[in-house]
Amino acid sequence: MQLILEMIVRYSFWGMFIFGGLLIVWIIIVGFPLIILTPQPVKDYWFLVGGTKVESDLATGWDFVALILRFSVVHSVAFPWLGKKRGLTKIREVCPTWFAHYCLLFSVVTSVLMVAGFISTFILIIDSYFLS
Amino acid sequence: MNTTYFNSVNRYSCLYVVKPGDTLSKVILKFYNFRYGTDGYQRAMKQILADNPTIKDSNVIKISQTINLRAIDSKETSKPLVSAKEQENLELTMKTLSQPEQEIFSLLSVMEEYWGVGSTGTGVTFASMGILLGSQDKGNIALLKQVSEVYQSYKSGKLSKGQYDYRRKQLLEKAARNLGPTEKLLFKGKTAKEAMRITRAKGVRPTAALHGNTQRLSTISKVAARGGTVLTAVNVGMACHQIANAKTNAKKNEILVETAASAVVGVMGGAAISFFIVATPVGWVTALVLGVASSAISYVSGKAALRYYHADYGESDLVTLTGVNKFCS
Numbered sequence: 001m002q003l004i005l006e007m008i009v010r011y012s013f014w015g016m017f018i019f020g021g022l023l024i025v026w027i028i029i030v031g032f033p034l035i036i037l038t039p040q041p042v043k044d045y046w047f048l049v050g051g052t053k054v055e056s057d058l059a060t061g062w063d064f065v066a067l068i069l070r071f072s073v074v075h076s077v078a079f080p081w082l083g084k085k086r087g088l089t090k091i092r093e094v095c096p097t098w099f100a101h102y103c104l105l106f107s108v109v110t111s112v113l114m115v116a117g118f119i120s121t122f123i124l125i126i127d128s129y130f131l132s
Numbered sequence: 133m134n135t136t137y138f139n140s141v142n143r144y145s146c147l148y149v150v151k152p153g154d155t156l157s158k159v160i161l162k163f164y165n166f167r168y169g170t171d172g173y174q175r176a177m178k179q180i181l182a183d184n185p186t187i188k189d190s191n192v193i194k195i196s197q198t199i200n201l202r203a204i205d206s207k208e209t210s211k212p213l214v215s216a217k218e219q220e221n222l223e224l225t226m227k228t229l230s231q232p233e234q235e236i237f238s239l240l241s242v243m244e245e246y247w248g249v250g251s252t253g254t255g256v257t258f259a260s261m262g263i264l265l266g267s268q269d270k271g272n273i274a275l276l277k278q279v280s281e282v283y284q285s286y287k288s289g290k291l292s293k294g295q296y297d298y299r300r301k302q303l304l305e306k307a308a309r310n311l312g313p314t315e316k317l318l319f320k321g322k323t324a325k326e327a328m329r330i331t332r333a334k335g336v337r338p339t340a341a342l343h344g345n346t347q348r349l350s351t352i353s354k355v356a357a358r359g360g361t362v363l364t365a366v367n368v369g370m371a372c373h374q375i376a377n378a379k380t381n382a383k384k385n386e387i388l389v390e391t392a393a394s395a396v397v398g399v400m401g402g403a404a405i406s407f408f409i410v411a412t413p414v415g416w417v418t419a420l421v422l423g424v425a426s427s428a429i430s431y432v433s434g435k436a437a438l439r440y441y442h443a444d445y446g447e448s449d450l451v452t453l454t455g456v457n458k459f460c461s
Binding site: 079127 | 393
């Protein structure tokens with residue numbers, strides 16, 4: 001049992017770096033072109049129907065605020081059901097099919113890497129602060 | 133140099149930002165404790181001029197200019213503290229901030245200094261605050277600014293008392309809705325309606341409270357939105373510099389592990405926030421809470437990774453293995 005736990009923690013240590021590193025690479029290589037390629041009608045729809053004027057104004061440029069909001073648009077296209085509360089379930093109607101597929105691929109891989117990275121991180125934190 | 137005097141005022145303790153009224157003599161006295169005319173003063177002046185080729189005349193330094201400071205007679209490093217681009221970005225940011233804003237920027241930097249390289253993910257928190265508030269021209273702060281403009285219209289007779297009351301109520305309710313539960317936090321325990329009132333006291337401008345509150349929130353927002361990005365970039369640069377100057381290989385590895393863990397978890401936090409913003413229309417509050425949580429987790433994970441590295445991989449030379457040693461030389 002002890003050995004299994006040690007192995008899990010060891011994998012978590014490397015997992016945090018590997019999943020986090022892959023996430024950064026994935027965002028740079030696939031995510032950045034995606035937010036540049038986001039069609040204007042999609043952005044207009046997102047901010048008019050589900051967003052606010054504030055969000056629309058802030059979603060320009062490349063700082064953290066803008067990036068977080070611009071990736072939110074991409075995730076809405078990938079998972080329209082996720083934007084139910086914002087009334088964005090029909091967002092795919094205003095975007096080309098290729099873009100929807102591209103967004104889906106990006107968001108699925110992002111979620112997987114993010115969840116795997118967080119799981120590894122929490123195992124490491126729990127081991128470091130509570131078990132060791 | 134006496135390190136007591138070379139204090140860590142902020143994250144840029146070695147990259148000092150010139151304030152109004154500063155002279156090189158004052159900077160030398162503040163950081164090195166050498167008075168004008170002493171030998172130490174001459175040595176400090178000579179070193180500062182050598183390290184900062186942008187200072188052509190020792191009697192002329194500009195507000196918001198950044199000055200590289202290092203221990204007197206310490207070995208000159210081949211690599212600057214931060215890259216020229218980062219230094220230029222920092223100067224540009226500082227120039228756009230007013231003096232009180234610059235002070236707040238420095239105060240925020242204290243946290244970075246305290247948390248060290250483990251706070252690379254702090255940028256996400258600042259970004260969340262920037263989203264929450266907006267700026268003078270857009271977002272919730274613009275709404276608050278309009279309250280003062282509506283009052284001026286009322287005073288000049290363009291609006292009746294009823295129209296003024298109605299518009300004021302509309303604006304403040306909208307701001308309160310946008311700010312959600314953070315409203316009281318941002319208005320020091322009051323609601324926007326209570327805080328944004330016309331001042332009746334004699335000798336005080338009627339719009340003093342409106343102006344003061346708008347200005348204060350605008351300051352927090354600007355620093356948050358710009359500061360998050362700048363601080364993170366500088367933080368990574370600082371970590372690289374620390375790796376290059378660490379005395380032992382073990383220390384280099386520690387800095388690398390802590391910074392890398394903090395940075396990757398910070399990015400994961402940012403990714404999580406982008407999903408949450410889609411999922412909930414009250415994304416402001418969620419984003420802020422997640423931002424703070426992400427920053428804290430980023431810090432804790434940096435420390436946890438370091439502890440685990442010490443325990444199990446203390447002998448591994450990750451700096452050389454990953455090539456960071458060459459990159460940050």
